[in-house]
Amino acid sequence: MKTILADLILSAARAVAPDVLLPPLSIDRCRDPRHGDFASNAALVLAKLVGRSPRGVAEALVALLPADDRVARVEIAGPGFINFTLSAGATLGTVLAVLQSGHGYGRSPAGSGARLQVEFVSANPTGPLHIGHGRGAAYGAALADVLEAAGHQVDREYYVNDAGRQMDILALSVWLRYLALGGQNPTFPPNAYQGSYVSDIARSLRERERERFDVPVCGTLLEAPVPDDEREEYLDALIEHARMSLGSAGWRIVHAAGLDTILDDIRADLHEFGVEFQSWFSERSLTDSGAVDRAIERLEASGHLYRKEGALWFRSSIFGDEKDRVVERENGQRTYFASDIAYHAQKLERGYDRVIDVWGADHHGYIPRVKAALTALGFDAERLEIQLVQFATLYRGGQRAQMSTRSGEFVTLRELREEVGNDAARYFYVMRRSDQHLDFDLDLATSQSSDNPVYYAQYAYARICSVFRQWQEANPGLAWSPPAQLEALSPLVEPEELALITELARYPEVVASAARAREPHQIANFLREASAALHAWYNNHKFLGVSPDGLEVARLTLAAATRQVLANALHLLGVGTPERM
RNA sequence: GUCCCGGUAGCUCAGCUGGAUAGAGCGUUCGCCUCCUAAGCGGAAGGUCGGCGGUUCGAAUCCGCCCCGGGACGCCA
Incomplete structure (x- = not known):
């Protein structure tokens, strides 16, 4: 229109x-x-x-x-x-258009837009997902769905950091816990992974492999803690020691025990949260296939690399970064940045018109160097778009529910889902702009009242379902179907009815706008407004058994159309549509 | 210090590619169930849109400077 x-x-x-x-x-x-x-x-x-x-x-x-x-x-x-x-005809036409399009109402024709990739969550598989990852998951999933609804072809990808130092630290942590279970008592470094899940993994490793990895530990492993400024070097030395003690085959098994267990847990967690991916892309596959080497060589060949103090640096500063960045450490190990260069180059080579990365806001300083690398490799860096997601803070009883990562006792996504439910979690995570801090009110999310925006919208949906259940009781054996003629809707003249129809009519515009701005929270805002219009109408007018004759049909038709639009919007956010509450 | 994000009602936030009288929820307050779910609805009070300049017919929105808050600035990921 x-x-x-x-x-x-x-x-x-x-x-x-x-x-x-x-x-x-x-x-x-x-x-x-x-x-x-x-x-x-x-x-x-x-x-x-x-x-x-x-x-x-x-x-x-x-x-x-x-x-x-x-x-x-x-x-x-x-x-x-x-x-x-x-005109009345144009206004009422919306109601029938909604019912004709059904699930498709608000969606643009598939393929009318660009081919996109949304990469999100991508948390290191070194522990369970926490509430910060939860927001990235809810935002990324809703964004991908909204983009798809706007006609784009969308692939959802999780980048699995299954290589690199952090995974080595996890493997080391598992092994040390394993040794402790075997009766040895090596010092557990404070900068290794402390969570109790590490011991769980060690326990099942011991059940499966028995004493196979019980290598007598050398003296240094039992020594008192090292000074703070040598902690990282000490950790690297421990990893080296473990590799040698276990041999490469043994190390791989310990490594895999940690990775597989945690990745399975993350997969299950996200699946239960209603978040699905088309692909889980392995960082290690980039190393194994030589893609990282090739990317580095390409940079080298084009003169963008140099050696300084033993390390290999990328001259990112000439492409707008604050300073140059190391791609290969003095000890010969590649940095995370090196695989990230290869990864992003590879993503663009896969032919997407645009690649959208959803990152935690604390990574914002990382944007210039990745774009610099893509530019240096000859890509149009504009094709990479970064959406930043700020962390969420939990509040309970008006008090900040503190999380402490230091002790390993942080609030996991699973704990949050268990406390407030998937629907409330999905909705609350995306009801604010993603690039702003979110105060997540646990009491509000679990309250069963109109204060709770999730229930407010779901209740509007359930109320309509209830009306139709009662219509069915009064008309056993009949199947309700909307009228074919626009004239049948002409009894809809109340201000609440016209306001509600306006809400239905603007839904496609909201979807398009949310996609363009990458802002799923616009859908949440719409849900509140559309639900309010429904509740206002419901409270002032009856649907069933009203006279004259045609009025009931007209009102039920509008109710059915409203139910459809609410369902479409709730689905976009991954929130359920309960038929009774 | 450099860079990023914020500052809108008592609280949490929408609105920001400029548009008519700045909105919502909560909180405060006054009402509404013999009636399809009150998990709901209606009314009232509550604002120098951080400040000062600028651009414009028109600025919460764009530009500049300043104040305040948060974050990022590793051969970590």
């Missing part, structure tokens, strides 16, 4: 100002229903260009506006806005 009106106003504008290069003219929904359905600022924008008063331009535009039976009234208001009021 918006584009129809835009075309009308554009053709009038061309006639009014034939010699002028037209600036963009906007058509927006009116905030105040008394103004009509849509408003255009065309006269205000054109006034100066054609040297006439805004109201004068508006009058000329209106006079030249092509007739259209979808427009009932055109008025000039305020400083020169042109307000459109839709």
Whole structure:
């Protein structure tokens, strides 16, 4: 409808100002229903260009506006806005359009947009997902679904950091716990993984492999803690020691015990959360396939690398980064950044029009160096888009529910899901802009009242279901179906009904806008507003057994259309649609 | 110090590619169930949109400077 009106106003504008290069003219929904359905600022924008008063331009535009039976009234208001009021037919047509499109209402035709990849969560498989990862999961999943609804082809990917130092530290942690279970008592470094899940993994490793990895530990392993500034070097030395003690085959098994267990747990956790991926991309596969070597060689060949103090540096500063970055450490190990260069290059080579990475906001400083690397490799860095997600803070009883990563006792996503349920968790995570801190109110998320926005929307859906259940009881054996003729909806004249229809009509615009801005929270806002319109209508008017005859059919049809739109919006956020509450 | 993100009602936040009288929820307060789910609805009070300049017919929105809060600045990931 918006584009129809835009075309009308554009053709009038061309006639009014034939010699002028037209600036963009906007058509927006009116905030105040008394103004009509849509408003255009065309006269205000054109006034100066054609040297006439805004109201004068508006009058000329209106006079030249092509007739259209979808427009009932055109008025000039305020400083020169042109307000459109839709005809009853155009308004009521939305209701039938919703029911005809069903699940597809609000969706653009598939394939009309670009081919996209959304990479999200991608947490290191060194421990269970925590509440910060949860927000990335909920945001990424909703974003991907919204983009898909807007017509894009979307692949969802989890980048598995299964190589590198952090995984080695995990393997070491598992082995040390394993040794402790075998009666030895090596010192457990404070910067190794402390969580109790590490001991669980060690226990099942021992059950499966018995004493196979019980290597007598050397003296240094039993020594007192090292000074703080040598802790990392000490950890690296311990890893080296473990590798040698266990041999490469043994080390691989311990390594895999940690990785597989935790990755399985993450997969299950996300699956239960309603978050699915098309691919789980292994970092190690980049190393194994030589992709990292090739990326480094390409940078080397194009003169973007240099040696300094034993390390290999990428000259990212000439591409806008603050300073140059190390890709290969002094000890010969590649940095995380090295595989990330290869990974992103590889993603762009896969042919996506655009690759969207969802990162924790603490990684924002990382953006310039990745883009620098892509530019250096000859890619258009604009094809990589980073969406940052701020962390969430939990509140319980008005108090901050503190999490401490140091002790390994942090709040996991699973614990949160168990406390508030998947629906509330999914909704709360995305109801605010993702790039802003989120105060997650646990009490509110579990409260069964209209204060709770999830219940508020789900209750609107359930109420409609309840009405239809009762219609069915009164009409046993009949199957409800919407009327085929628009005239059947003409009894819908109440202000609450027209307001609700307006909500249904703007849903496709909301989906498109949320996709364009990468802001699923717009869907959450819409759900609140559409639910409010339903509740207001429900409280003031009865649906069943009303007279005259056609009124019940008309109201049930609007109710059915509303239920459809609520369901479509809730699905986009991964929130369930309970038929009774 | 450099960079990023914020500052809108008592609280939590929408609104930000400029548009009409700045919105929602909570909280406060006054009402509404013999009626399809009160897990709901309606009314009232509550604002210098951090400050000062600028651009514009028009600024919460764009630009500049300043104040305040949070975060990032490793041969970690």
